[in-house]
Amino acid sequence: MAVPVDSPDTGRRLAAGPVPWVAMYHSVGDCSDDPYRITVTPERLRAQLRWLRRRGLRGVGMTDLLAARARGQGRGLVGLTFDDGYADFVDTALPLLRRFDCGATLFVLPGRLGGDNAWDPLGPRKPLLTADGIRQAAAAGVEIGSHGLTHVDLTRADDATLAAEVRDSRSLLAELTGAPVAGFCYPYGTVDRRAVAAVRDAGYAYACAIDPGPLTGPHALPRVHIGQNDTAVRLFLKHRLHRLRRRPVGGL
Template sequence: MSSSVESPAPAGALPRGPVPWIAMYHSVGDCSDDPYRVTVTPDRLARQLGWLRRRGLRGVSVAELLAALARGAGRNLVGLTFDDGYADFLADALPVLDRWECSATLFVLPGRLGGDNAWDPLGPRKPLLTADGVRRAAAAGVEIGSHGLTHVDLTRADDGRLAAETAGSRAALEELTGAPPAGFCYPYGTVDRRVLEAVRAAGYDYACAIDPGGLTGPHALPRVHIGQHDTAVRLFLKRRLHRLRRRPVEGLR
């Protein structure tokens, strides 16, 4: 990977600023059977990253993006995130990222390592990275973040389950990789004030959602879904609309 993982500065030290553009990917591979639209082919990913680079933009991890914004830089950076920790990340996504000199954040589920996407009732079973696969991704310069332990809607979890999915998953990933993850990603993108505070209390520097509305901030960063049908025109419109629709983020330049 082209960039080392950086830790974002403490959120309270940063002023209010425009919402950063963070792209949300999942699986990279065969998308012929993809009812949830979570898969892009390696060729489509390459075309999308090429579109960024031709416009002077570069995809980076969320930690690197936030650290750059804290320095008053980062206007040419786009956050790239891959949810769920699919095994195809190593074989199909990482080589494309390397080719375009991009980095990314990979949100994994330490309670499902070596399993599959059992939470999806429809569509094919997709294998998830093993513990060794997560370590290999980290060694390649990918930022490893938590997606919870088992991919449950945290807004419906009791206090014990919420603690396990947030603080417990952070401890598990620290044991796995040797470093505590800076970032968290809410499964299904769902977050409320109680869940946000649990993530903050667990020690995460930031967290990614999808469209958190009034909760938007360093622990509820909005993202843009990027899929197989996102061509150059659609990417242009998504980037433009993201800044028009999203609330400014307290704590970011």
Template structure:
């Protein structure tokens, strides 16, 4: 069954604190990984085991935001950027074994392609259109990562619209559901980019360190690497809480 992507409108997402959201990329052999974005399936299993032992459940972004709006706790957002093909064989079985969900941010402009934007490291295949539908059918939320993985802050207005609006339309046609969420490539955004995401109809946007931007369209996340085990994960959780414990500036702000 595909994930339910119906969420409250962004103006109703009055989050009293920033939710903890973990950022993954490829789940495969981390040996040749110059960017530190690959974890093995065994390490992912270890990380999810740590979360579950602490009474935390990993979920997709829509489920996380809906639960926080309702005042529920005990959930952590799990996100997988770029839509690598290894998600199906390596990450998905581990997630399901732990009773966890996730949001997979994909590139509808590169189905079955590879991470050509990375100048270093191995070429890693991306999900095909069938692979994206398979992930959705397994209960994972599908979000947009733009069409081609470009730095949105450097694009013209027309190019930016293609990345935000056109990618949403493409995923609607592909999965039958318009994605609720957008993930900024490279984790970067600015007010013009955020406004384009808002105008396209997304309910939330995921960055890494959004800086002065705030609100549901500029949610910060925590990068997870293969080196992150119990002690490092705990330290990252504490750092997140210290950085983001103050209330978000406003339920609809991202300026």
């Protein structure tokens, strides 16, 4: 179960330290047609989770990870995140997470409930979770975070759109799940100072990007893409090289 976040300032209270290792997943299913490399098969996810556990690592949701690090108890924990809220998360990913005693954060789009990934022009179309599916994931202990309302690039959004994507998505998800929403994930991983400020001011405790560079901090956390080609050797290298590539950052 996710650890409650006491206030939006939780992320800022963390001591300076190395950036946490956070894996970025999307869909779990058939990857025969996967132009954006967003899908891993159930068999591959099973092997990746088994690799983590055999190395003494356990995947957890982001709020749990950051709270543990704030207590000095984050050793052996890595973040597992799933973007977009694909319907296959509940049917396919969740049983595997349970099997390996792992948690995760699921970033969803309350403006596209029961829709599909229309923002990917090359397809294929993948169904997204309905409101009931999101509640099912939350009831199973998965942390629910916002991925915005409709998956737009926030760095190109006007002020009204930016406010709706950030603030309205948080309030809608809180109403849907009956729980506060601590985390945000930038669509496409694109981020700038204006987007970071909007997310912070909206009350999120943390936010995930992909490679935010100098913006790295509690509201712009880097993540490592994990895909179908990530075998044990590639996972080892991605995890081992992370600390060499990421300098310690204040507030983490």
